[in-house]
Amino acid sequence: MNVTTKAAAGAVSRRRLLPGFGITMGFSVLYLSLVVLLPLSALLFNSTGLSWAKFWDVATDARVLASYRVSLSTAAAAALIDAVLGLLLAWVLVRYEFPGKRLFDALIDLPFALPTAVAGVSLTALYSQNGWIGSLLEPLGLRVAFTPLGITLALMFIGIPFVVRTVQPVLEDLDRDMEEAAATLGAGRWRTFVRIVMPELFPPLLTGFALAFARGIGEYGSVVFISGNMPMRTEIAPLLIMSKLEQFDYAGATAVALLLLLISFLMLLVINSLQHWARKSSR
Numbered sequence: 001m002n003v004t005t006k007a008a009a010g011a012v013s014r015r016r017l018l019p020g021f022g023i024t025m026g027f028s029v030l031y032l033s034l035v036v037l038l039p040l041s042a043l044l045f046n047s048t049g050l051s052w053a054k055f056w057d058v059a060t061d062a063r064v065l066a067s068y069r070v071s072l073s074t075a076a077a078a079a080l081i082d083a084v085l086g087l088l089l090a091w092v093l094v095r096y097e098f099p100g101k102r103l104f105d106a107l108i109d110l111p112f113a114l115p116t117a118v119a120g121v122s123l124t125a126l127y128s129q130n131g132w133i134g135s136l137l138e139p140l141g142l143r144v145a146f147t148p149l150g151i152t153l154a155l156m157f158i159g160i161p162f163v164v165r166t167v168q169p170v171l172e173d174l175d176r177d178m179e180e181a182a183a184t185l186g187a188g189r190w191r192t193f194v195r196i197v198m199p200e201l202f203p204p205l206l207t208g209f210a211l212a213f214a215r216g217i218g219e220y221g222s223v224v225f226i227s228g229n230m231p232m233r234t235e236i237a238p239l240l241i242m243s244k245l246e247q248f249d250y251a252g253a254t255a256v257a258l259l260l261l262l263i264s265f266l267m268l269l270v271i272n273s274l275q276h277w278a279r280k281s282s283r
Contacts, residue, residue: 058255063231064240067256068263071237074148075216078155083209085156086163087201093164094171108165111158116221123154124226146228151236154222159212166208167201174200203279210271217264 058064093105111119127134127144134145144150174197182192220238227234237260244253 054251055255055258058252059259063235064237064256064259066232067235067237067240068260070148070151070234071217071260072263074151074236075155075213075219078152078159078216079209079213081152082156082159082163082212083205086160086208086212087167087205089160090164090167090171094168108161111161116158116219117225119157120154120222120225123150123157123222127153127226145226146230146234148234150226150228151223151234154226155212155216155219158219158222159215162211162215163205163208166204166211170201170204203275206271206275210268210275213271214264214268217260 089108093101093108098104124145125131127137127150129135129138129143129145131145134143137144144153178196179192182196183189187195218238220236220242223236224239227236227239229235229239237256241253241256241260244250244256
């Protein structure tokens, strides 16, 4: 009886100390509405002045389609490369001890703190034809700046922390007993990694890929300098939106932004479905 009374008293005290569902849900909905739903609603409201014919003309314009192709292809390529490199970096930071590890760990977050425009200028200065690295690659016939390769490089720079910081905590909490048991039973390192470790890391790795991909689609500051902004070749969708706004073509800018939003939402929906399937499979 005493144990039951203490448990009941503890439950009552917890209910008094922590806010109830109604308050927390209300604040969550208010925050979500102010930060996410209202801006998206404004975008949809501004698009109501567009007729379907006007929207279709803007959406199927060759320049618009080319900007979507550049944005989506470079963002996907950068996110895939970041997924591989981010997994390697997280593995090194968690599984090994070496001098300067804390400094190395802190440098991972540098793209979060560094203004994207500064990153774009720095990358352009390095990889242009007269840059430190670009001047060495130019004789080999490899151009980075003002090409889709340069855009991918810039998106890799701003996307790598998302993968590392998503995979690293899961890798730190991963139980190594199963790895030791697999080694005891004769499994090699590669088989242990593929059969034991990778199923646990796949959901967070997919999450990091989704975050890096979503950030890459809408990235502007770090890409606008290194891309060269050549229509039909290196012009990204966010830059096209800014160009239409500068020309006071608000309807065209809204149409491009709305279509980009729909494409991003569908892709993130597919990635979230894969995450749900991966979590169920790992369990």
